[in-house]
Amino acid sequence: MTARAHRTPEEAAVWSPWRAVTAFGLVSLSADMVYEGMRSVAGPFLGTLGASALTVGLVTGAGEATALVLRLVSGPMADRTGRHWALTYLGYAMTAVCVPLLAVAPFVGAAGLALASALIVVERAGKAIRSPSKSALLAVVARSVGRGRGFAVHKALDQVGAFAGPLLVAGVVALTGVVWPAFALLAVPGVLALALLARLRRRFPGPAPGTATGTATGTATGAEPTSGADPTTAFRLPGRFYAFALSCALGTLGLMTFGVISFHLVDAGLVALAVVPLVYAAAMAAEAVAALATGFAYDRWSARVLYALPLLIATVPALSLSGSLAVAVAGVLVWGAATGVQDSTVKALVADLVPQGRLATAYGVFAAFQGVAALLGGGVAGALYDDHRTALVVGVAVLQLPSLLMLRGALRTTRA
Numbered sequence: 001m002t003a004r005a006h007r008t009p010e011e012a013a014v015w016s017p018w019r020a021v022t023a024f025g026l027v028s029l030s031a032d033m034v035y036e037g038m039r040s041v042a043g044p045f046l047g048t049l050g051a052s053a054l055t056v057g058l059v060t061g062a063g064e065a066t067a068l069v070l071r072l073v074s075g076p077m078a079d080r081t082g083r084h085w086a087l088t089y090l091g092y093a094m095t096a097v098c099v100p101l102l103a104v105a106p107f108v109g110a111a112g113l114a115l116a117s118a119l120i121v122v123e124r125a126g127k128a129i130r131s132p133s134k135s136a137l138l139a140v141v142a143r144s145v146g147r148g149r150g151f152a153v154h155k156a157l158d159q160v161g162a163f164a165g166p167l168l169v170a171g172v173v174a175l176t177g178v179v180w181p182a183f184a185l186l187a188v189p190g191v192l193a194l195a196l197l198a199r200l201r202r203r204f205p206g207p208a209p210g211t212a213t214g215t216a217t218g219t220a221t222g223a224e225p226t227s228g229a230d231p232t233t234a235f236r237l238p239g240r241f242y243a244f245a246l247s248c249a250l251g252t253l254g255l256m257t258f259g260v261i262s263f264h265l266v267d268a269g270l271v272a273l274a275v276v277p278l279v280y281a282a283a284m285a286a287e288a289v290a291a292l293a294t295g296f297a298y299d300r301w302s303a304r305v306l307y308a309l310p311l312l313i314a315t316v317p318a319l320s321l322s323g324s325l326a327v328a329v330a331g332v333l334v335w336g337a338a339t340g341v342q343d344s345t346v347k348a349l350v351a352d353l354v355p356q357g358r359l360a361t362a363y364g365v366f367a368a369f370q371g372v373a374a375l376l377g378g379g380v381a382g383a384l385y386d387d388h389r390t391a392l393v394v395g396v397a398v399l400q401l402p403s404l405l406m407l408r409g410a411l412r413t414t415r416a
């Protein structure tokens with residue numbers, strides 16, 4: 001009798017695409033509690049360790065750049081080796097370890113700022129390692145239910161964690177008056193994310209995203225997905241894909257990191273440190289709503305819904321860097337909505353622009369464009385924050401015009 005014959009009914013059962021999409025969302029929910037909880041106070045936390053606005057901008061910008069540019073390596077690696085699940089698990093494990101270790105930073109003296117900065121960047125590297133593989137698996141799973149809907153539902157669940165994590169951090173900071181105990185507590189949802197991912201891996205190994213014949217409802221074999229991608233042609237992606245990637249990169253350049261925005265909220269005396277995670281949680285709620293709305297609209301009315309993205313980004317600096325609390329909070333909500341569209345509906349269009357066998361590669365290349373833009377944007381925003389805020393506001397708005405034109409060109413080519 002074969003080993004397969006000895007499998008229990010529970011082990012033999014394969015989850016449906018919608019159940020797998022939901023499970024992916026629950027994994028992201030738990031992981032988002034960890035790293036979004038950290039990101040909600042990263043700027044002020046670095047400030048307590050002696051960082052300036054420029055340092056905060058560079059560190060958070062470098063973190064976002066790492067989370068994006070490194071995908072240029074991890075995406076093709078996933079398609080070439082077929083080890084999508086292993087890379088996904090490794091990336092989540094890095095987040096689950098690095099964030100709780102930030103609790104050590106206040107206790108190592110002058111090295112605290114360097115340690116915290118390094119952990120923030122390494123945690124973002126974990127996201128870079130897992131994201132192309134996870135997005136490729138999710139794109140294949142969601143194809144039969146509608147990629148716009150699949151990514152939207154996943155993002156909405158993801159944002160529940162992004163909302164809960166900052167609330168947890170806010171509660172701990174309010175009770176203790178310091179941030180480090182909150183980082184230590186975030187180890188709990190980190191472990192839960194890894195356990196959920198392991199269960200998902202057993203119950204829905206999924207089709208092979210690197211094969212042309214894979215379907216969203218393909219049979220599970222228990223093996224790592226294999227790939228037919230040729231490493232010598234890894235970056236030969238359609239021209240419309242590169243036009244879309246450049247359009248979104250210009251958007252990312254103007255979409256400042258929350259580290260800079262949260263630094264402003266505290267530096268300008270608009271809110272206390274303990275309130276910053278609450279503001280961030282509100283942004284995450286706006287992100288979830290925007291992802292759901294544009295995701296379902298994408299499946300019904302096509303990618304034209306993405307024309308709203310450059311318009312949203314153009315208003316973010318003017319609002320979020322205001323001296324008025326109400327206006328600044330409105331800017332944070334717009335920032336959250338724009339981020340939600342970038343991290344959900346945009347991914348659905350990427351999956352529709354490239355061959356299925358290049359999904360992870362495409363997500364890696366796309367993220368590299370955004371990563372370079374994030375690093376430049378974080379540094380420029382930090383450098384201009386003190387004395388040239390008007391130039392920052394005007395520059396971001398002007399950049400969104402070529403972004404809009406490139407987006408229009410990409411969508412026209414796609415329709416043709």
